[in-house]
């Protein structure tokens with residue numbers, strides 16, 4: 228087990244200074260438009276100190292806390308994929324020459340230090356690693372350049388169900404990060420119990436001023452804090468046999484019910500830290516001298532996404548919702564050996580009509596076709 | 610004459626106006642640098658907003674702004690169609706009838722009799738309708754007003770012989786792309802974004818306003834589900850009707866939604 232250090236606020240701040248000295252672009256949680264998002268930070272002063280986000284399906288607002296915690300909230304509408312798998316990135320550019328054309332080499336990948344990555348997000352990054360690292364240059368370069376500072380949760384939000392998915396509220400044994408810490412109240416003062424998760428992380432911690440080794444009492448407190456955090460997770464999803472549940476119910480009439488409520492607006496997929504679907508767009512300047520291929524986020528909820536020769540495959544919202552949920556909870560295992568959902572709850576909070584996948588899975592279980600409880604799906608969708 | 614030869618090989622572009630405010634045509638003028646490229650790539654043969662020079666048709670591409678509100682215009686658009694290889698209609702008026710389509714729910718004669726001293730000289734139709742009601746169109750570019758970037762994209766795509774990159778998904782995609790926190794989830798502000806087509810770059814939510822639906826219905830608008838959620842947010846049925854009846858009021862999904870909610874108003878006897 229790596230050594231745990233105790234830092235005060237200035238110790239935590241010196242991690243940021245060191246990362247800046249190492250030329251990382253610092254990004255972390257900040258208040259943006261009545262929500263906590265991720266953006267550039269200069270110092271700890273930019274964090275949402277003393278704030279929390281209160282969430283329910285389709286609703287989220289900020290509230291003052293009665294303490295000055297720097298990390299007293301859960302995930303918001305942004306995820307780190309905005310840095311590792313950016314929404315819009317030029318993947319190819321060519322310029323016309325007298326004899327043909329020349330490829331313009333891509334910009335070097337920026338090196339981000341992601342400060343304040345929640346355990347479910349560390350898990351989500353691992354999920355995207357499995358998808359992109361083998362094949363995708365843009366993601367791989369950004370991912371290899373990134374430095375991850377994880378923060379354990381000490382209090383869950385109402386839409387969090389990380390304990391069901393085995394991803395939180397503390398970073399797991401196999402989690403991949405550079406530094407992880409927990410914010411605790413130590414005799415009336417906020418302190419940070421920190422450990423390194425990589426050689427780079429250990430080297431950065433070496434430079435921290437005023438670090439002291441955690442005492443047995445500190446470690447005991449850490450354990451109880453993390454246990455309380457786990458107990459504060461109230462939402463659950465029953466994942467027992469979920470792969471087969473989904474695949475056995477592809478023609479269940481239940482999908483029509485959720486299809487009637489779903490706006491097919493794409494919000495769930497855009498906020499999801501593991502959703503990776505994208506599209507490419509080719510453009511050329513009007514004078515025809517420069518051509519570009521740009522990659523953009525796309526969503527299985529858009530009609531064009533399933534467009535193949537002859538037309539789109541998934542015309543109805545129910546077909547698209549079914550595709551999304553079935554991929555997340557079943558076929559993702561077949562493709563990548565893991566769940567596509569890490570239980571962060573974003574899709575529940577940021578669905579403008581509050582559709583909650585945990586409730587949908589529970590509803591599907593109640594009409595499981597294998598128990599003869601379902602009504603068949605109408606022809607148009609089957 | 611080298612100049613004439615160059616002109617002859619460049620595609621000819623014409624711009625027409627029907628019942629509208631000119632805002633969409635101005636987007637083309639407003640496209641500054643890009644317009645210089647457009648001028649280099651096409652011969653702007655008929656664009657009264659920009660130049661008095663008119664080169665007779667036929668035209669390779671015609672951009673049409675505005676809706677059809679008079680018998681004269683209903684005839685004129687047929688002429689424009691006949692002279693145009695590609696007919697691209699631009700803006701909420703041309704694609705959906707515009708704000709002036711609110712007349713479609715009312716009796717126009719009662720308006721003309723109030724507004725004009727001699728209403729017998731007014732020759733107008735009972736309805737304001739999109740161009741596609743009168744002639745086949747090749748592309749509909751949405752927006753009130755249109756986005757100049759999208760307009761340039763459509764012109765460029767036409768010149769380069771490819772399909773324009775004009776997505777038909779919801780405004781929500783653009784909110785998320787620019788990192789805007791949803792105003793409906795965050796502040797409980799009613800927003801038409803989930804049923805409205807992208808194109809504006811999700812301007813209003815970025816300034817804490819709900820979407821007004823300027824780009825018309827998205828590809829699969831579930832107005833009923835949105836309407837139910839709005840009611841939970843405390844929006845009255847009257848306000849729901851009004852929200853759907855703006856620039857794109859006559860676009861079918863929005864029209865159906867406003868009629869459906871209005872019918873409920875009538876049934877329950879509440880009119881205000």
Ligand code: SF4
Pocket residue numbers: 495498499500501502555567568569570571572573574575584
């Ligand atoms: S599906 Fe929903 S809960 Fe699961 S990881 Fe994605 S956003 Fe989070």
Ligand code: SF4
Pocket residue numbers: 488489490491492493494495496528577578579580581582
């Ligand atoms: S589940 Fe919710 S967020 Fe996702 S597409 Fe449907 S309405 Fe939008």
Ligand code: SF4
Pocket residue numbers: 492494579780781782784785789790791792793794800801802803811814819820
């Ligand atoms: S603010 Fe409106 S357009 Fe933006 S995500 Fe929310 S519902 Fe969609």
